[in-house]
Amino acid sequence: MRTVRFDRRDHYRHKVFPSPFHARQQAHNELKVWSRWFDYLSVPAYTCAQMEYFAGRNACGVFDLTPMTKHRVSGPDALPYLNRLLTRDVGKIRPGRVGYSVWCTDEGQVIDDGTVFHLREGEYRICSQEHQIDWFLISALGFDVEVVEETHDVAALALQGPTSCATLKRMGLDGIENLTPFGLAHFDFQGTQLMVSRTGYTGDLGYELWIDPGHAEPLWNRLFEAGRLLGIKPMGSEALDLLRIEAGFILAGVDFMPAQQTVRPTHTRTPFELGLGWLVDFDKPVFNGRRALLAARERGPRYRLVRLDIEGNKPAHHSYVYSTRNKNIGWVTSAMWSPSAKANIALATVAAPHGEPGEEMRIEIYYQRELKWSRMMASARVVEGAFYDPPRRRETPPLDH
Amino acid sequence: MTDHDARIIVIGAGHNGLVCAAYLARAGHEVTVLEAAAEPGGAAVTREFAPGFRVPACAHLLYLLDDGIRKELALDKHGLRMARSGLVSIGLDPDGGHVRIAGASVGGVADADQEAMQAHHRRMRRFAHIIGRLHNRQPPRLGTTDRRDLASLARLALDIRTLGRTEMREFLRIAGINIYDVLQERFENPVLKGALSLDAVLGTFLGPRSNNSVFCALHRLSGGGDYALPAGGMGAVTAALASAAREAGAEIRTGSPVARILVDHDRVSGVELDDGEWLPAAKVVSSADPRATLHGLLGARHLEAGFAHRVGNIRMRGCAAKVHLALDGMPEFTGLDAAGAGERLLIAPSLEYVERAFNHAKYGEHSAAPVAEMTLPSLHDDSLAPAGQHVLSAVVQWAPRNLKQGWADARAAFLDTVIDTMARYAPGIREQILHAELLTPEDIERQFRITGGHWHHGELSLDQFLMMRPVPGAGQYATPVPGLWLCGAGSHPGGGVMGSAGRNAARAIVGSNRE
Numbered sequence: 069m070r071t072v073r074f075d076r077r078d079h080y081r082h083k084v085f086p087s088p089f090h091a092r093q094q095a096h097n098e099l100k101v102w103s104r105w106f107d108y109l110s111v112p113a114y115t116c117a118q119m120e121y122f123a124g125r126n127a128c129g130v131f132d133l134t135p136m137t138k139h140r141v142s143g144p145d146a147l148p149y150l151n152r153l154l155t156r157d158v159g160k161i162r163p164g165r166v167g168y169s170v171w172c173t174d175e176g177q178v179i180d181d182g183t184v185f186h187l188r189e190g191e192y193r194i195c196s197q198e199h200q201i202d203w204f205l206i207s208a209l210g211f212d213v214e215v216v217e218e219t220h221d222v223a224a225l226a227l228q229g230p231t232s233c234a235t236l237k238r239m240g241l242d243g244i245e246n247l248t249p250f251g252l253a254h255f256d257f258q259g260t261q262l263m264v265s266r267t268g269y270t271g272d273l274g275y276e277l278w279i280d281p282g283h284a285e286p287l288w289n290r291l292f293e294a295g296r297l298l299g300i301k302p303m304g305s306e307a308l309d310l311l312r313i314e315a316g317f318i319l320a321g322v323d324f325m326p327a328q329q330t331v332r333p334t335h336t337r338t339p340f341e342l343g344l345g346w347l348v349d350f351d352k353p354v355f356n357g358r359r360a361l362l363a364a365r366e367r368g369p370r371y372r373l374v375r376l377d378i379e380g381n382k383p384a385h386h387s388y389v390y391s392t393r394n395k396n397i398g399w400v401t402s403a404m405w406s407p408s409a410k411a412n413i414a415l416a417t418v419a420a421p422h423g424e425p426g427e428e429m430r431i432e433i434y435y436q437r438e439l440k441w442s443r444m445m446a447s448a449r450v451v452e453g454a455f456y457d458p459p460r461r462r463e464t465p466p467l468d469h
Numbered sequence: 470m471t472d473h474d475a476r477i478i479v480i481g482a483g484h485n486g487l488v489c490a491a492y493l494a495r496a497g498h499e500v501t502v503l504e505a506a507a508e509p510g511g512a513a514v515t516r517e518f519a520p521g522f523r524v525p526a527c528a529h530l531l532y533l534l535d536d537g538i539r540k541e542l543a544l545d546k547h548g549l550r551m552a553r554s555g556l557v558s559i560g561l562d563p564d565g566g567h568v569r570i571a572g573a574s575v576g577g578v579a580d581a582d583q584e585a586m587q588a589h590h591r592r593m594r595r596f597a598h599i600i601g602r603l604h605n606r607q608p609p610r611l612g613t614t615d616r617r618d619l620a621s622l623a624r625l626a627l628d629i630r631t632l633g634r635t636e637m638r639e640f641l642r643i644a645g646i647n648i649y650d651v652l653q654e655r656f657e658n659p660v661l662k663g664a665l666s667l668d669a670v671l672g673t674f675l676g677p678r679s680n681n682s683v684f685c686a687l688h689r690l691s692g693g694g695d696y697a698l699p700a701g702g703m704g705a706v707t708a709a710l711a712s713a714a715r716e717a718g719a720e721i722r723t724g725s726p727v728a729r730i731l732v733d734h735d736r737v738s739g740v741e742l743d744d745g746e747w748l749p750a751a752k753v754v755s756s757a758d759p760r761a762t763l764h765g766l767l768g769a770r771h772l773e774a775g776f777a778h779r780v781g782n783i784r785m786r787g788c789a790a791k792v793h794l795a796l797d798g799m800p801e802f803t804g805l806d807a808a809g810a811g812e813r814l815l816i817a818p819s820l821e822y823v824e825r826a827f828n829h830a831k832y833g834e835h836s837a838a839p840v841a842e843m844t845l846p847s848l849h850d851d852s853l854a855p856a857g858q859h860v861l862s863a864v865v866q867w868a869p870r871n872l873k874q875g876w877a878d879a880r881a882a883f884l885d886t887v888i889d890t891m892a893r894y895a896p897g898i899r900e901q902i903l904h905a906e907l908l909t910p911e912d913i914e915r916q917f918r919i920t921g922g923h924w925h926h927g928e929l930s931l932d933q934f935l936m937m938r939p940v941p942g943a944g945q946y947a948t949p950v951p952g953l954w955l956c957g958a959g960s961h962p963g964g965g966v967m968g969s970a971g972r973n974a975a976r977a978i979v980g981s982n983r984e
Contacts, residue, residue, distance in 0.1 A: 145770075152770060152773075152774070174773040174774070174775035174776055174942075175775075203774070206774055206775075206778045207774035209764075209769045209774070209778065209781060210764065210768055210770040210777065211769075211770055353732075353735040354735055354770070354772070354773070355773075356774050357773065358735075358773065359773070359949060
């Protein structure tokens with residue numbers, strides 16, 4: 069509906085849109101603070117980021133996902149196109165399923181990561197952090213495929229947390245409890261189609277809801293009505309960031325530099341250097357970055373992205389990472405005190421060969437108390453897997469928490 | 470079976486394809502050349518365009534053919550002979566004040582210009598020599614630690630350094646700029662400047678005021694600057710090359726257009742012909758232009774996206790047309806004797822004239838007053854026309870491939886414009902015409918299978934030269950797809966009938982087997 073037309077000379081006047089949920093967000097936004105997420109106004113926190121975080125872990129939180137960049141890929145060559153574009157074997161993502169992937173430059177450096185929704189036979193949606201339409205169109209040369217950006221044409225909400233499934237059941241989505249993780253299903257909603265996928269960015273039980281923007285507000289209202297007694301709360305981007313760090317998920321532009329925005333060649337990362345080697349399928353004859361990644365696998369990684377369990381309770385924001393022999397080996401990219409894991413956690417980049425699971429490291433943490441800065445050296449250990457990984461994330465059908 | 474024993478297929482029997490095939494066959498490979506046309510030759514062919522009248526159908530002067538290739542392949546033994554070499558370039562003046570340019574000496578201009586020409590020519594020759602020395606080398610890659618690449622870069626740096634401080638400064642000053650400024654600095658006579666500027670823009674989408682035009686002039690001079698007419702037309706060059714290739718053991722199959730290059734799990738496995746025949750091969754070497762090869766025959770989907778995108782952005786907008794006239798008698802150029810008419814005649818009476826002719830091309834129009842490089846090869850070679858009659862072969866600019874109004878509607882008018890333009894210098898020529906043929910870049914694209922109808926398979930400019938030709942990632946003749954190689958003018962050192970790309974590619978392929 070609101071696909072931006074750049075041939076209109078006043079397009080710049082409308083660069084930042086209110087989301088289709090804006091009226092509802094405005095009503096909930098007690099702090100009256102707005103941030104910008106690409107083309108949209110977004111809410112950092114409605115009332116209090118910590119409260120919203122706890123809603124996401126203990127009840128359910130609603131996050132407006134509309135600004136996330138969305139693309140539609142269709143046409144006879146959709147599958148071969150995606151297989152050349154992405155590192156993983158897209159043929160294994162069956163209709164009605166969702167897969168996580170990265171995509172690389174010819175040099176094998178990660179451009180972005182995102183989710184691929186196989187909506188129906190031969191029709192896909194790719195969601196990404198960054199705008200990707202240029203690269204996606206460049207990659208379309210030689211394929212009979214239609215690639216469009218549909219960010220403005222799809223309104224989306226993330227509903228995350230233990231009571232999310234119960235909320236959707238109360239909303240009348242029959243059989244939603246049978247949806248397995250990374251599955252998607254279509255429902256009728258007031259005469260339009262509502263797509264629900266069991267996906268999210270919190271590492272918890274959760275869903276994402278996709279609908280045409282004209283039905284955005286009725287969807288929000290129905291959702292909050294259904295979740296009223298289940299602790300539903302709107303959730304801002306600050307709470308989401310805490311949830312994703314606990315889940316151990318990385319964020320483009322924060323935990324790694326998207327290759328196409330990077331000037332210095334050593335500042336880009338291969339999938340191996342981000343711990344995402346499992347997404348690279350060398351059995352495919354051609355994909356962007358394949359040759360470079362074969363060589364990179366041979367050479368071994370230059371860096372490793374690690375999850376750190378740090379002593380104490382001072383979040384290690386922007387900290388340097390040292391080896392036990394006091395050599396500076398890296399830096400922290402995301403950090404927090406995790407209330408759910410009861411641990412001081414961080415994502416960090418360290419120079420290889422450092423970063424083996426179990427390796428001990430030292431973190432230089434600066435913290436401030438009543439304006440006074442202090443510094444401490446905290447020991448840390450490289451851990452594997454998510455910091456917080458509740459079993460309900462995988463349960464099908466999930467219990468009514 | 471090792472790689473070395475396996476068959477190599479060469480796509481296209483143009484001069485580069487034939488040179489490459491000959492060298493590969495001499496190195497002991499089993500080579501099959503597949504040519505779409507009924508005869509070998511590519512864009513260096515002689516063709517009958519009217520009963521009894523034959524012309525070089527595309528390229529019409531020989532000035533860059535590598536001497537080493539000529540000797541190593543014994544082309545003279547295979548029948549290559551020059552009907553005339555050392556052609557003088559004559560800048561035509563509508564009022565008869567023609568300028569004769571023979572190397573460093575120039576006639577028909579004031580003393581000051583004669584002196585300036587001596588210095589200009591000496592310098593341009595020295596600078597062109599640096600470029601010429603690169604022709605027979607594999608371009609070095611940047612940012613590698615490969616010993617050969619580093620040595621090659623060092624040699625280039627040394628070549629420039631040994632010019633001495635003053636000349637090196639001058640080389641670095643002018644190599645990337647436009648010929649207009651350089652000629653304005655040095656000369657007075659408008660006809661002389663016009664003629665010299667034409668050498669910088671022939672076959673390109675550049676005007677005299679476009680940057681890179683000095684580089685084009687240097688490239689043109691890099692073979693020594695001697696223009697020759699082979700006996701029997703340009704087809705004689707490729708005929709000799711075909712003979713040499715066959716003698717070395719290569720098989721040449723004509724009338725065999727390749728439909729696509731076959732790939733098996735990211736490795737070339739052969740080609741499929743238009744008629745559906747599959748020919749297996751461990752290596753395929755294409756002398757077709759890079760875009761036709763990589764986007765057309767191979768398919769962009771077999772390449773990684775960034776590389777495929779670069780290939781799509783090679784600048785290759787053809788804008789030179791070819792005009793052939795069958796003449797009933799000798800045309801008379803005002804103020805030019807009969808001997809003069811046999812030289813290389815240039816219609817480019819001033820810098821402004823040439824720039825204005827180019828202006829049209831920028832907006833998708835053909836020149837209202839075109840420039841031309843003309844020869845009357847039948848004056849030196851009576852095999853080309855019946856006795857007493859002549860053929861005129863002209864390269865005419867600018868005639869952009871993507872003409873706004875479309876060539877179907879513009880052909881007749883453009884040919885008329887060209888003949889009118891010629892008639893300003895040879896007033897009776899229209900009445901002598903028995904038959905006229907116009908080949909627009911669109912025709913050249915179709916007949917010679919060159920994307921965009923660009924003679925050089927890609928603009929010759931600094932950004933598309935050496936390791937950047939045709940694109941980074943394919944600068945050493947190997948493409949990213951194992952087993953697929955390029956050997957045409959789209960690769961270093963580029964266009965003009967040289968053969969160096971073919972030989973360099975053959976050396977690289979033979980070298981890759983040893984590794």
